[in-house]
Amino acid sequence: MTAGTRRVPVGERLPTLEDVAAVAGVSRATVSRVINGIRNVDPQLHELVWNAVGQTGYVPNRLARSLVTRRTGTVALVVSDSESHDDDPFMGRFFADPYFGRVVGGLMSVLRAAGIQLALQIVGTEEQRTRLVGDLRHGQADGVIVLSLPGHDPLPRMLTDAGVPAVMIGRPADPVPINYVDLANDTGAALAADHLVARGCQLVAMISGPADVPASNDRIAGFRRSMARHGHAWVPLASGNFTQESGRRAMRTLLTEQPGLDGVFVANDLMALGALLALRDAGRDVPGDVAVVGFDDSSAAIAASPALTTVRHPLEDMAAESARLLMARIEDPTMRISSVIYEPTLVPRQSA
Amino acid sequence: MTAGTRRVPVGERLPTLEDVAAVAGVSRATVSRVINGIRNVDPQLHELVWNAVGQTGYVPNRLARSLVTRRTGTVALVVSDSESHDDDPFMGRFFADPYFGRVVGGLMSVLRAAGIQLALQIVGTEEQRTRLVGDLRHGQADGVIVLSLPGHDPLPRMLTDAGVPAVMIGRPADPVPINYVDLANDTGAALAADHLVARGCQLVAMISGPADVPASNDRIAGFRRSMARHGHAWVPLASGNFTQESGRRAMRTLLTEQPGLDGVFVANDLMALGALLALRDAGRDVPGDVAVVGFDDSSAAIAASPALTTVRHPLEDMAAESARLLMARIEDPTMRISSVIYEPTLVPRQSA
């Protein structure tokens, strides 16, 4: 037999602990101990075992290991979508939105270093949700990051009831004892209001997201409250669904209803891009005639022309933090429920 | 005991097949058969078993099942990145790019329906790659979708050597007997060339992506070839890295070197957005002074002003197709290696 790592031919049974043990002339238990670095093993045996591992080309079977350790080294990213159904185009929109990518990027920056993989799960129907929770209780994944979508989602409650370590990105719509990481959306909206008022805008409107998303609601509430504080009791509102096209439509509606408006706060950058287009179509200069403030500080913001003044939403950081929170929770399940709220900042550019 | 599904308290041992068998008064084997719908089981027993399942709140343990069936119901999406290292900011850029989201959306549209979950893996180092392949041989996932990044990646070859069902999105840089789904990038670039020439452009340049990405090379080659066919022997070239900012820089460079240019083909929309910005900064009208054609038809294209004339890259469809291809390959491992090439089309809008 040649020295060094043996190439295991395709199709042949893969070497198991038993095989390594046979080659090394020790018991299966000893090999397992060496590989997992448990207890003091005689240095001589130690080396013997590692040689046998190299010789056989042994790789531990994660599945078998997980079955007994109840640890998988996997975290599930679940996108729960209680309203749409299987072939709803909503999902396509969702993935295309930079939101998803930024979250994944933030999560991976932490998980990757810890050698944890991310399993993507989308659950729509009640049945899927039940199965997911069942799988999770069995330890299919060590924990869950939940991305909540429109509506009052039963999933967070199901997860906590099942005792599955979970962290939400964005607060739950209903009060549930679950860890979460969120942005102070209301503060962010207030920042936008302050900025528009400070600029001297007299008639300010808002383009909001769907009413049943907590983040969206908070932005509306925060904006209204701050505007009221500045003496603007009433804020014309039009709503969209976070897509650029919906922003364009909403802007058109606002222009019809409030031809005199000179400022608008848009609940996300994508819609703000649409609003910019509608304003141009209407011959309004930005920021000369109408000042526009977006939300998210996504890559779209600097791509816009004029570059978008927007509220920075440190999504990557938030996702990374939620991964850390989850990992801590997995390590210590008795950890008390906690939430982390990020403070947004205003990024002034050209549009306002 | 109450009728209906029993809520299993947290912390308590989860019901196993054995428990269900005890309640139903049959053997473990019978329960397994009923649950998996194998063979004819007496309808009476059948019902008895399902009742017991409901009563105990039993959910099969996927891990245990996978261990014996060697099927996991999971497909790995591996992003192989042979050049960057663990904390390379490259990854951040990658996830933020709409490319990633579109691929995931396309994959999920197929996988979700089949009840398959997607596990995201990022491999950078040699060691990670080896471990990944080891895990895959053990059936950690039923198959792999590979997203190849810059450079000559050893992963595709490793996967085929290991006999792991795999499909690449984008052709491999080196010839490897692996299934793949790709776009006829050269044809797409030729389309852009034809369009610019037909418009009457006399001095046409190109902003390309990194030289070591096959897709990027194909676009360069296709564009040059078609321009040559139209009598333009030489095409000024500047390269970027697919980000908007790099496109802006590349455009500035081109304007300096070729002040008289009246047309430019940009290898992706994001860079095209940057180019648009640079052109505006330079006081050039698009498409009046300079015609711009992008590539991808991403959501950024319609967001641009003027709206971008671009080459449509049906990435979602391609990803969906690769998922289907992979599933077929998993079902029938003897299936011959095949590739699917999509034909791009030109989407004329305002920029050219």
Add this chain to the structure above:
DNA sequence: AACACTTCGGAAAGCGCTCTCCAAGCCCGA
């Protein structure tokens, strides 16, 4: 009524691993 043939359910052997016991060997002080 006896036979071959099919249908159906149970026993039990794994899948590949971890980890608790336990026995054997060792060193040390008395």
Add this chain to the structure above:
DNA sequence: TCGGGCTTGGAGAGCGCTTTCCGAAGTGTT
């Protein structure tokens, strides 16, 4: 020299599931 504590490695019992192998019924034919 002997016993008590320590270290070390092996045997073996699972983790929860599938699936082969069999024997026990049930069916139909001559």
